[in-house]
Amino acid sequence: MTSSTPHHPARRRDDRRAAWWFLVPVLAGFGVFYGYPAVRGLWYSVTDYTMLNTPSFVGAENYSALMRDGDFWNALKVTAWYVLLNIGSQTLLALAIAALMHRLTRSVVLRATLLLPWLVPNVTVGLLWMWLLDTNLGFLNHLLGTVGIGPVGFLSDASLAMPSIAAINTWSYTGYTALLLYAGMLQIPQYLYESAAIDGAGEWRMFRRVTLPLLRPVLALVLVVSLIGSFQIFDTIAVTTKGDPVGATRAIYFFIYEEAFRFFHLGYAAAAAICLALILGVLTAVQMRLLRASRSDLA
Amino acid sequence: MIRRSRAGAALLSLAVAAGLAACSSSGDEAGGDAVTLDYWLWDDNQKASYQACADAFHADNPNITIKISQSAWDVYWQNLTTQVAAGDAPDVWTNQGSYYPQFVTSGQILDLEPYVKADNVDLSQYQAGLAGLFEKDGKRYGLPKDWDTMAVVYNTDHLKAQGLDAAALEDLSWNPTDGGTFEQAIAKATVDNNGKNGLDPAFDKTKVKVYGFLPEWGDGSQGQNGWGNFAAMLGFTYLDKNPWGTQFKYDDPRLAQVIDWYKSLIAKGYSPALDLKSTLARDALLNAGKGAMTITGSWMINSYLGDSAKVKFAFAPLPAGPQGRKSAINGLSDAIWAGTEHKDEAWKWVKFLASSDCQDIVGGNAVVFPAIKTASDKALAAHEGKGRDVRAFIDQATAPNGTFFLPITDHGSEVSKIVQDAIQSAVLGRTDSATALKKANEQVNALFK
Incomplete structure (x- = not known):
């Protein structure tokens, strides 16, 4: 996307120095709000910090305890399950909606409406759906009841709770994801569709052969961003199930939160957070590589 | 961060001290400096009752002002622990059985036993057993304020x-x-x-x-x-x-x-x-x-x-x-932060909270049952005045075993x-x-x- 002018005059050295000055606000913010806490978190992860004591160094004890902690592995397992459900449904739906918007209508009202659920604060979304999905008082169970089904324990049945939470967040984020993908589709030159149409390709074929391959860099970015976001599932769980039933929705972020601010095992929680950061880093790198995100076929 | 905030606090306290010095040099008021005590509780239903206690206390002790902060149960203990860790805890706070041991273990709660002995606080005025819930190894980490059954x-x-x-x-x-x-x-x-x-x-x-x-x-x-x-x-x-x-x-x-x-x-x-x-x-x-x-x-x-x-x-x-x-x-208590700069004033307030002067006010508002037996009777009477039958709770509390x-x-x-x-x-x-x-x-x- 950067313009590549063939001839540019030799840059004066001062430019770079000036550039650093422009970067200072961002770097300072990054240092204070990300860098410093990250380093501090790394330190806490090798201590027995409980907030009320003076942290003392315990080596890799937190990490080895984590490896033996069944709850930690369960948290990773249920998080992976959530990510799979959420990313799967959200991306497919968003792709479908974006393609429809791209090829059928370009109504601004429709686009704005799609964003509405994303604009509602997560806690409100959680409360809203907790009432709608409630086993005894929920509207959805009332509807199911009128056709003779249920009641269904959407948020209280161990096998349904995580899929329900994934569905809630899919509802909330699909519009936003669709809009990102739609913006990516707008970059695909129109003439490709025209020539594909002349060659006799139908809409489905065009989607598979033109849209999808050319959307790849944007899709990769969307996947990476939503994968990281999805791993950070917290607020919906904190509002609706609080990790119940029996840890079925105790996702990794909620696990870390409970260890840190309910049991005050700050050192242990920091170690879990570092593990999560490592996992996310590896996943992102793998994804970027597999999807060749930095290169476009639109050359 | 810590160092900076300490420096900030030092500067601030210098400024305050300078201000106070200026005040005391200009005026010659007797009776010590004005003190504001922070008091924390979680139940919004009870805030009004304790504000009434705070007002009554301030009338008796014009140089001590009580500032009540209420935060919901879900965040109360997080906020409290964070404030204690930051060295800026409330002078007095409401405690509950499952959460207060961590503050005892980390030495954050002031032992009240010497004060109780010096001021001859009658521990038998409370519902049986409540005072003992906040005792450990001869030390006392709170005075009872209420109970529930x-x-x-x-x-x-x-x-x-x-x-x-x-x-x-x-x-x-x-x-x-x-x-x-x-x-x-x-x-x-x-x-x-x-x-x-x-x-x-x-x-x-x-x-x-x-x-x-x-x-x-x-x-x-x-x-x-x-x-x-x-x-x-x-x-x-x-x-x-x-x-x-x-x-x-x-x-x-x-x-x-x-x-x-x-x-x-x-x-x-x-x-x-x-x-x-x-x-x-x-x-x-x-x-x-x-x-x-x-x-x-x-x-x-x-x-x-x-x-x-x-x-x-x-x-x-x-x-x-x-x-x-x-x-x-279950009973709640009021505790004093070990790090408070106003230990004597905080004790005065806790003693007042645990006295019938305050607990009668709380009982009269019929929100909870105060720890003092006679104040509990007042709560029962207040409930009955509103036509509410709450005997089941009181009878159970007073029944032997x-x-x-x-x-x-x-x-x-x-x-x-x-x-x-x-x-x-x-x-x-x-x-x-x-x-x-x-x-x-x-x-x-x-x-x-």
Whole structure:
């Protein structure tokens, strides 16, 4: 996307120095709000910090305890399950909606409406759906009841709770994801569709052969961003199930939160957070590589 | 960050000190400097009562002002721990049994025993046992402010329609084998879509319209709102000693019996299955007419008998088990932060909070039952003045051997999670109750090694 002018005059050295000055606000913010806490978190992860004591160094004890902690592995397992459900449904739906918007209508009202659920604060979304999905008082169970089904324990049945939470967040984020993908589709030159149409390709074929391959860099970015976001599932769980039933929705972020601010095992929680950061880093790198995100076929 | 904020605080205090010095040099007021004490509590229903206490206290001690901060239960302990860690805790705060041990262990609470001795505070004026909850190794970490006990709350119109009036609920019996007359009442109160109750042979347990009894499954390691009371009626005790025990007894077969009885209620259709339970609180379900009865604490009186209730509720005593009728009793206290700069002023305030001067005000507002016995009577009278029958709670508190204390130990919140998960997995049928509780007990006791 950067313009590549063939001839540019030799840059004066001062430019770079000036550039650093422009970067200072961002770097300072990054240092204070990300860098410093990250380093501090790394330190806490090798201590027995409980907030009320003076942290003392315990080596890799937190990490080895984590490896033996069944709850930690369960948290990773249920998080992976959530990510799979959420990313799967959200991306497919968003792709479908974006393609429809791209090829059928370009109504601004429709686009704005799609964003509405994303604009509602997560806690409100959680409360809203907790009432709608409630086993005894929920509207959805009332509807199911009128056709003779249920009641269904959407948020209280161990096998349904995580899929329900994934569905809630899919509802909330699909519009936003669709809009990102739609913006990516707008970059695909129109003439490709025209020539594909002349060659006799139908809409489905065009989607598979033109849209999808050319959307790849944007899709990769969307996947990476939503994968990281999805791993950070917290607020919906904190509002609706609080990790119940029996840890079925105790996702990794909620696990870390409970260890840190309910049991005050700050050192242990920091170690879990570092593990999560490592996992996310590896996943992102793998994804970027597999999807060749930095290169476009639109050359 | 810390260094900077310390420097900031130092600068600020210098400025304040300079200001104060300027003040005191210009004026020649007697009676010491003006002090503002921070006081924290979590219950918004009680804030007005304690503000009234603070005003009365300020009238007697014009140089001490009390600044009350209230934050919801869910964030109260996080906020408090963070403030303590930052070295900026409130001078005085409200404490509760499961959470205060961590502050004792980390040396953050001032020992009040020397003050109590010096000022001859009469500890026998409080409801029996409450003062002892905040004692450890001869040190005293708080003075009692109030107490709560448990009772059965029920939907009066629904139960009347099923032929159960207040008199029928006054003296129910319970045992873990067939549930006694309490289970009979629960069965009667359970109604299916065809209007048949749980005792009717034609009762359809797959189409229940109103559940007779709503269990609380998010009840931590104590079962205050249910199983703990029944287990106590079988002779179960949580710990080798309370407070400050280190050996839990969750593997007691009597506790497993209680959980099995709860499971039998679900199997019979009298209670909602755990995987079909509501994510909403029990009072919401009772108000919506989906449940007929549950066990609740005296802190909920104003929710059930107040203006916000959508149906008419009344309280009945807990049923009596094989070892009599027993209710959990829990008490709160006020503690002084060990790091406060105004220890003497804070003690004056705590002493006032724990005196009948303040507790009569609190009792008169009929929000909670104050720790001082005579102030509790005032609360009862105030409730009666409003036409509310709350005797079930008071009778239970004053009955000989009618109450038991909830466990006070280190690692309270970890124990809570472990035991609650174990009980839920037993109720979901993943393991049997005895195995789940035995495993949980091993995990819990390992925390103390």
